[in-house]
Amino acid sequence: MTIDTDALRNYFVRLQTDLVAALTTLEGPMGGAFRVDPWEKDPGASLAGHGRTAIIEGGRVFERGGVAFSSVNGAALPPAATARRPELAGRAFEAMGVSLVLHPENPYCPTAHMNVRALLARKEGAEPVWWFGGGMDLTPYYPFVDDIRHFHATCRDALRPFGDDVYQRYKQWCDEYFFLRHRNEPRGVGGVFFDDLDEGGFDRCFALTRAIGDAFATAYPPIVERRQHMPFGERERDFQAYRRGRYVEFNLVWDRGTLFGLQSGGRSESILMSLPPVVKWRYDWQPAPGTPEAAIYDLLAPRDWA
Amino acid sequence: MTIDTDALRNYFVRLQTDLVAALTTLEGPMGGAFRVDPWEKDPGASLAGHGRTAIIEGGRVFERGGVAFSSVNGAALPPAATARRPELAGRAFEAMGVSLVLHPENPYCPTAHMNVRALLARKEGAEPVWWFGGGMDLTPYYPFVDDIRHFHATCRDALRPFGDDVYQRYKQWCDEYFFLRHRNEPRGVGGVFFDDLDEGGFDRCFALTRAIGDAFATAYPPIVERRQHMPFGERERDFQAYRRGRYVEFNLVWDRGTLFGLQSGGRSESILMSLPPVVKWRYDWQPAPGTPEAAIYDLLAPRDWA
Numbered sequence: 001m002t003i004d005t006d007a008l009r010n011y012f013v014r015l016q017t018d019l020v021a022a023l024t025t026l027e028g029p030m031g032g033a034f035r036v037d038p039w040e041k042d043p044g045a046s047l048a049g050h051g052r053t054a055i056i057e058g059g060r061v062f063e064r065g066g067v068a069f070s071s072v073n074g075a076a077l078p079p080a081a082t083a084r085r086p087e088l089a090g091r092a093f094e095a096m097g098v099s100l101v102l103h104p105e106n107p108y109c110p111t112a113h114m115n116v117r118a119l120l121a122r123k124e125g126a127e128p129v130w131w132f133g134g135g136m137d138l139t140p141y142y143p144f145v146d147d148i149r150h151f152h153a154t155c156r157d158a159l160r161p162f163g164d165d166v167y168q169r170y171k172q173w174c175d176e177y178f179f180l181r182h183r184n185e186p187r188g189v190g191g192v193f194f195d196d197l198d199e200g201g202f203d204r205c206f207a208l209t210r211a212i213g214d215a216f217a218t219a220y221p222p223i224v225e226r227r228q229h230m231p232f233g234e235r236e237r238d239f240q241a242y243r244r245g246r247y248v249e250f251n252l253v254w255d256r257g258t259l260f261g262l263q264s265g266g267r268s269e270s271i272l273m274s275l276p277p278v279v280k281w282r283y284d285w286q287p288a289p290g291t292p293e294a295a296i297y298d299l300l301a302p303r304d305w306a
Numbered sequence: 307m308t309i310d311t312d313a314l315r316n317y318f319v320r321l322q323t324d325l326v327a328a329l330t331t332l333e334g335p336m337g338g339a340f341r342v343d344p345w346e347k348d349p350g351a352s353l354a355g356h357g358r359t360a361i362i363e364g365g366r367v368f369e370r371g372g373v374a375f376s377s378v379n380g381a382a383l384p385p386a387a388t389a390r391r392p393e394l395a396g397r398a399f400e401a402m403g404v405s406l407v408l409h410p411e412n413p414y415c416p417t418a419h420m421n422v423r424a425l426l427a428r429k430e431g432a433e434p435v436w437w438f439g440g441g442m443d444l445t446p447y448y449p450f451v452d453d454i455r456h457f458h459a460t461c462r463d464a465l466r467p468f469g470d471d472v473y474q475r476y477k478q479w480c481d482e483y484f485f486l487r488h489r490n491e492p493r494g495v496g497g498v499f500f501d502d503l504d505e506g507g508f509d510r511c512f513a514l515t516r517a518i519g520d521a522f523a524t525a526y527p528p529i530v531e532r533r534q535h536m537p538f539g540e541r542e543r544d545f546q547a548y549r550r551g552r553y554v555e556f557n558l559v560w561d562r563g564t565l566f567g568l569q570s571g572g573r574s575e576s577i578l579m580s581l582p583p584v585v586k587w588r589y590d591w592q593p594a595p596g597t598p599e600a601a602i603y604d605l606l607a608p609r610d611w612a
Binding site: 035037053055057064066181182183241245248249252253259262263265266268269271272273275276277278279280281282283284 | 343361363488489551559565571572574585590
């Protein structure tokens with residue numbers, strides 16, 4: 001079987017362009033702009049590759065955010081990637097995809113994350129092995145049940161053509177993955193997550209991955225449009241900065257993609273574009289019962305949102 | 307051989323008390339106070355134990371800081387702790403020690419870290435195995451060569467009674483340990499670091515560990531006294547918040563103690579007292595050449611300070 005790498009690349013590059021355009025529209029004519037930073041890693045490095053990181057900082061809507069396209073390749077799959085598939089150890093590989101993280105300034109707008117990626121492992125004289133991964137998830141600071149329902153319903157609708165149980169399975173996977181074990185606390189209100197996807201063949205899996213990538217523009221911007229003009233003060237900003245600490249803790253302690261990237265010589269600034277612009281830590285802090293800050297904790301427990 | 311656990315405990319408890327007293331004196335009569343939070347982990351937990359975390363937040367000098375005593379024990383040493391000593395796998399263990407991290411508000415005062423600890427691994431019918439670990443290191447934001455020299459000279463003097471090459475070896479170990487591999491950048495200007503110490507017998511090793519713990523009050527407070535009244539503005543605070551991001555990245559991605567604690571069910575709030583109060587991330591930011599902010603990067607490269 002021949003893998004059409006160009007089709008993958010074309011999709012990911014177009015998705016990045018479309019997302020940057022949609023988010024720039026959200027910023028509005030008086031808003032901020034994305035800065036596009038193309039980069040290349042020396043082919044001699046342990047992880048070679050290239051990418052385009054689109055970054056916004058200090059925007060009208062987005063205090064910090066990024067949409068990154070990257071394509072990396074290596075002479076041998078690292079052990080972390082072959083733990084579940086030892087027969088692939090030592091294969092040359094190529095990984096490409098788009099990652100997005102958005103931290104709005106307004107604490108009533110949730111933080112969002114989306115990622116779609118493909119991996120190919122090749123060996124001379126053998127069939128190429130491939131799989132897809134991805135998902136999107138939402139991390140609100142204040143409780144708006146309608147926003148969470150809309151986000152999950154969009155994920156559900158995007159996945160419906162691929163099977164009746166797909167959304168449910170990937171939703172559960174998301175709940176399990178974005179979990180801070182050291183705090184026994186979910187990172188946010190979930191969404192969908194999948195990895196190692198090859199079931200049903202290349203065309204189906206690529207289509208499913210595209211469905212997730214394409215759904216983001218329907219899932220998230222309407223939430224920002226609804227919340228971006230809500231007035232907020234120091235109290236809300238402070239709580240947002242505190243909760244963002246959990247985002248940092250998850251990404252740096254538990255997120256396999258981040259750790260794999262940092263430990264294998266990936267491009268730090270592109271990987272760490274996921275970190276929020278301003279973060280606060282405070283010892284053993286708890287919101288007072290009955291406050292809006294306490295309410296978000298109640299919504300973090302996984303439930304049927306769609 | 308019988309290990310005098312009480313002597314260890316008494317030392318660590320007294321060290322915590324002394325440090326809190328010295329730092330409270332630094333805060334001054336109009337300054338902040340430490341809040342002492344005793345905690346106990348359920349003996350049924352994977353890691354049982356107790357401790358006293360002394361925390362200061364929003365002090366006159368210290369924006370956030372902690373001095374923690376902890377004593378934990380478990381039925382079996384975790385694999386991470388026996389990688390270099392496989393013969394100890396499965397032994398019951400007891401670990402105790404004092405950890406300190408201080409984040410002053412004034413960006414001209416450096417962040418400091420100190421840790422001293424002892425580990426005992428027991429098995430019925432066998433000699434107990436023990437070792438010590440610890441060290442202290444400095445993370446300045448602005449370049450004051452005198453401060454760095456003083457800190458290192460204090461470490462050197464404290465270790466001199468234990469051998470002519472001890473400071474040099476532990477200094478190098480510190481440079482190697484507190485290193486952000488994903489940025490190819492040292493965390494700070496170093497100090498000393500040691501682990502798995504049992505050479506020369508229990509009494510010598512305990513004395514060496516005490517020498518480090520006791521030296522902190524000579525190594526660090528004089529630096530704060532010198533710098534605490536220097537006027538600063540938003541520019542310096544901003545740079546401090548940016549550089550604190552590196553502190554977070556090191557502690558959450560590379561620090562074995564932090565990761566071991568978080569992954570094995572340690573007490574999160576005590577472990578994460580090391581994280582700064584306010585942190586900022588900014589994409590691919592570099593200080594302009596010739597500025598004081600650029601100067602600190604020149605001092606990060608390891609050199610002979612003492």
